[in-house]
Amino acid sequence: MRVRSGLALAALASVLAAEPALAHTGVGATHGFVAGLTHPLFGLDHVCAMVAVGLWAALAGGRAVWAWPLAFVGVMVAGALLGLAGLSLPGVEVMIAGSVFAFGIAVALRAPLPVLVGAVICGLFALFHGHAHGTELPAEASAALYVAGFALATALLHAVGLSLGLLLARLDRVWTPRLVGSAVAATGMVLLVG
Numbered sequence: 001m002r003v004r005s006g007l008a009l010a011a012l013a014s015v016l017a018a019e020p021a022l023a024h025t026g027v028g029a030t031h032g033f034v035a036g037l038t039h040p041l042f043g044l045d046h047v048c049a050m051v052a053v054g055l056w057a058a059l060a061g062g063r064a065v066w067a068w069p070l071a072f073v074g075v076m077v078a079g080a081l082l083g084l085a086g087l088s089l090p091g092v093e094v095m096i097a098g099s100v101f102a103f104g105i106a107v108a109l110r111a112p113l114p115v116l117v118g119a120v121i122c123g124l125f126a127l128f129h130g131h132a133h134g135t136e137l138p139a140e141a142s143a144a145l146y147v148a149g150f151a152l153a154t155a156l157l158h159a160v161g162l163s164l165g166l167l168l169a170r171l172d173r174v175w176t177p178r179l180v181g182s183a184v185a186a187t188g189m190v191l192l193v194g
Contacts, residue, residue, distance in 0.1 A: 032142060036149020039133065040157060045096050045191055046129065050154050052103035052184050053122055054161020059107065059169060059177055063115045068122045069158035073151055075123035076130035080147050083134020092128050092135075094192065099125035101188025108181025129154075 040046040050072070057068040082089070089095075102125065105111070113121070133150050137143055168176050 033145040033149040036133075036146035036151075037153045039136075039150050040153040044187065045100055046154075047157060048184050048187050049096070049099045049103055049125065049129065050157035051161040051164070052100070052107050052181070054158035054163075055165040055168070055177075055180065056103060056106045056111070056118075056161075057158075058162045058165020059110045060112060060118065061169075064118055065162065067115050068118050069155065069162070071119035072122040072126040072129075072158065073154050074126075076126040076133070076154060077147060077151055079127040079130025079132075080134035080137075080150075081130075082127075083131040084137060084143055085134075089128060089131050092132050095125060095128035096132060097188055097191035099129065099188070100191055101185050104181045104183070104185025104188050106181070108178045108185060110177055 040050060053072050054069055057064045057066075060068075079089075102121070106113075106121075111118075133147070137146055164180075165177075168180070
């Protein structure tokens with residue numbers, strides 16, 4: 001049990017240690033598969049939101065385990081296409097920070113929403129995450145490779161969250177998801193006011 005608790009806390013620490021996102025400022029390379037793959041991995045907002053989606057889905061169980069991460073990745077790609085097409089969305093950064101807060105609360109409460117409702121919530125926030133990715137792509141870059149890269153990275157972050165959620169479910173301690181979710185929600189609040 002102590003090993004599992006240690007693993008859960010180590011996973012949480014690695015999520016919280018991620019750097020703030022430079023993803024939305026146009027900093028660094030923003031083209032190709034590797035850039036797309038690494039983009040979500042180095043932003044605190046992306047890491048927290050995407051891991052929390054997987055964690056929430058694992059805690060909810062059933063069809064949510066695959067439906068919520070799949071909804072997030074699918075709608076995120078659609079949001080990227082909107083950004084690539086030059087269509088703007090209002091409040092992208094606020095919605096991304098808000099997603100961290102909302103998914104943290106969902107984990108803390110182990111929010112048992114119907115699968116469709118959870119998928120819609122995941123999709124709504126994913127639209128803004130994807131839009132941010134899409135607007136950062138230079139015109140001369142390979143959109144397909146970049147999108148494939150960040151879609152894969154997002155799926156991997158969801159898998160980390162799912163694994164963490166399954167571990168927390170085995171620990172069968174009510175306070176552990178509350179602690180992890182509260183930490184993610186607090187991070188979202190800092191991002192919202194920062």
